[in-house]
Amino acid sequence: MRILPxxxxxxxxxxxxxxxxxxxVSGDAIYxxxxxxxxxxxxxxxxxxxxxxxxxxxxxxxxxxxxxxVRIITRSDIPDVKRFGLIVKDQPVLVxxxxxxxxxxxxxxxxxxxxREIASKAVSLIETEIEELEVITNPFRxxxxxxxxxxxxxxxxxxxxxxKGDIEKGFAxxxxxxxxxxxxxxxxxxxxxxxxxxxxxxxSKEKIRIWAASQWIHDTQxxxxxxxxxxxxxxxxxxxxxxxxxxxxxxxSVHIHLALAALMTGRPVKLTFNREESMITQSKxxxxxxxxxxxxxxxxxxxxxxxxxxxxxxxxxxxxxxVTHKGMFHCTGPYNVANVKGRSYTxxxxxxxxxxxxxxxxxxxxxxxxxxxxxxAYKLGMNPFEFRKLNAYDTGSxxxxxxELTRSVNVKETIDAVEQLLQEKGGx
Numbered sequence: 491m492r493i494l495p496x497x498x499x500x501x502x503x504x505x506x507x508x509x510x511x512x513x514x515v516s517g518d519a520i521y522x523x524x525x526x527x528x529x530x531x532x533x534x535x536x537x538x539x540x541x542x543x544x545x546x547x548x549x550x551x552x553x554x555x556x557x558x559x560v561r562i563i564t565r566s567d568i569p570d571v572k573r574f575g576l577i578v579k580d581q582p583v584l585v586x587x588x589x590x591x592x593x594x595x596x597x598x599x600x601x602x603x604x605x606r607e608i609a610s611k612a613v614s615l616i617e618t619e620i621e622e623l624e625v626i627t628n629p630f631r632x633x634x635x636x637x638x639x640x641x642x643x644x645x646x647x648x649x650x651x652x653x654k655g656d657i658e659k660g661f662a663x664x665x666x667x668x669x670x671x672x673x674x675x676x677x678x679x680x681x682x683x684x685x686x687x688x689x690x691x692x693x694s695k696e697k698i699r700i701w702a703a704s705q706w707i708h709d710t711q712x713x714x715x716x717x718x719x720x721x722x723x724x725x726x727x728x729x730x731x732x733x734x735x736x737x738x739x740x741x742x743s744v745h746i747h748l749a750l751a752a753l754m755t756g757r758p759v760k761l762t763f764n765r766e767e768s769m770i771t772q773s774k775x776x777x778x779x780x781x782x783x784x785x786x787x788x789x790x791x792x793x794x795x796x797x798x799x800x801x802x803x804x805x806x807x808x809x810x811x812x813v814t815h816k817g818m819f820h821c822t823g824p825y826n827v828a829n830v831k832g833r834s835y836t837x838x839x840x841x842x843x844x845x846x847x848x849x850x851x852x853x854x855x856x857x858x859x860x861x862x863x864x865x866x867a868y869k870l871g872m873n874p875f876e877f878r879k880l881n882a883y884d885t886g887s888x889x890x891x892x893x894e895l896t897r898s899v900n901v902k903e904t905i906d907a908v909e910q911l912l913q914e915k916g917g918x
Contacts, residue, residue, distance in 0.1 A: 510731065519731040522686035522702050522744075523762050530688070531560055533744075533751055533761035534609035536599040536616045537770070538591035541805075541840040542626065542640070545585050547619035548598060556615060558608035561755055563600040565589070568750060574717040574742050576709065576845070578807035580641060583717060583746050591620070592640055593805035593840050595771030600747050602755060606762075629779065629802040629837035640805065640838040647807055650815035652832035654890055660794025660829025664785025668865050672782065672858040677775040679847050683733020685772060686762040689748035693756060697724050698749050703732040705740045705846075714745050718753075725749070737846030741773050741808055773845030776813050777802045778854040782821065784862045790872055790880045795859075795890070797821040799834040801844070801851070808845030810836045817851030819891045823859040824901040825881040830890045875909045 513519040550562045565586030573579045582589065585596050599616055603609035626632045632645040639645060661667060687702030698720075704710040707727055715722040732739065744761040751759040763771070778801045785794040799818040803810030818834035849856075867877040882901040888894055 514731065521683055521733055522688060522730050523683075525688045525701055525730075525760070527688065527690065527758040530758040530760055531602045531604065531751070531755060532606045532609045533747060533759055534601045534603075534606070534613045535597045535747065535761075535767075536601065536613045537767075538585070538594050538596040538598060539618055540591065540620055540622055540625075541593050542623040542638075543591045543620040544623065545587055545589055545591060545598065545618065546621055548587060549617040549619075550599060552617070553601065553612040553615040556603075556608065556612050558604040559601065559612045560604065560757075561602045562612070562616075563602070563750060563754060564598070567754070570719055571746075571750070572717050572719065574713045574746060575806060576706075576713075576741060576808055577811055578647070579716075581742070581806045583750070590623075592838075593842055595842060596805075597747065600751055602751055602759065625840050627839055627841055629800050629835075629839055632837050632839050633800075633835070640840065645838045647803060647836040647838055648811040648815070649836070650818060650834045652818055652821070652830060652834075652891060654827075654831075654892065655829035657794055657796055657829050657831040660827075661783075661785045661796075663787060663793040665788045666866060666869050667783065667785045668862055668869065669781075669783040670858075670862065670865070672780045672861060674776075674778050674854040674857060676777050676841070676844070677847065678769055679734075679736040679738040679775070681732075681734025681736060681738060684763045684765060684768045685739070685743035686760075687744040687748050688758065688760045689752040690758045691752040691756060697726060698752055699726045699728060700745055700748055701728045701730050702743075702745055702748070703730055703735065703739050704745070705732075705735050705737070710742060710745060713742055714749055717746050718749060736848050737775075737809075737850075738772055740846045743772055770842060773808050773843055773847075774804070775847035775849075776810065776844040776851065776854065777841075778814065778817060778851070780817075780855060780858040782858045782862055784859075784866060786866050786870065788870070790870060790877055792822075792825055792827045792881050794829040795822050795827045796830070797832045797858075799832065799855070801834065801836050802839050802841060803836050804839055804841040804843035806838075806843040807836070808843050809850070810844060813844070813846065813851040815851075817855040819889075820852045820855045821859060822890045823856060823863070824883045825859075825863070825878070826883060826887050827881075827890065832890070875905055878905050
């Protein structure tokens, strides 16, 4: 009789059938855009015509007269609705007259109509009057003292420090010092499924049901509830199949607009982003500028690392404060360095806001510190694999932010495996 393994051994090293695999390959999986309900209305959003401006006037009269338009919701209709956001509640549900647009994804009005085509036509009929402001796309410009404020509290959202050992002594011990600046770009997660959802308001129970994808379903529920000023138990978020996410679906997208539309019409409502709307409105991987100074002795041992990390979080915070300072904490990579100093800044710009994407800041930093390792190995005349293994973490190593590594430290084995694979493929 075979005894099946228990605990992690039941899964690790074995092929495991994903519970949703059959439905996805057979086409039976239900995504938000697959849901159609009787008497359903379709939503489209009027977005900001300019990335940094004051909304002086919003004329919905032509759109309202279009046959098939049921309702148009503007900020004046929802004066008590609060801002939302993952870490900082800084995103407006709708921008009102006299308020600021901070990027092209800001919503000005919600159009509800009997069809998607009618809703889209109505959006094109909405007219705006704006006062243009300087558009800030560069975080270094945003940090200038004379830069216009994107948010009232300032353009530097957060800053963090990192210190370990004595950085001056560390560089004094170095025989070779390399100092460079690295910059990464916006990257869209580009999941196959665009943001979409359906909502229904059950008047008898005073509950809103929303069918939409979310990576943080309970946080999304809580954010919807606080924004609308209702108890969490009045919001039921039903997780549909997710056609890819990679961090992009951690943020609110269709959820609050759907909830408002269902509440204010009493009818089932549906909102589906097209690809253009998804790319303009929803989060990206952070562009990060990294200044990195690395010292090493003639023996090949790293002596010091100093870094400055500037993360462009775009118009709103999303996961920016966490992503940027996490990137800074990984400034030494998987390598032992006794002396470390770092400073990180999360900065507002008028770009599409940046949030979570796989790696969460460490991917950008890896580009910088691994580039430094290659340059240092070259200057020392060392094999880049041997140089890395000489400095790589072992069990018991202390990370840049003071964490002791007690298990699963396989850096050297990983480097050996990569080197062997490259040799088998003919070198590099």
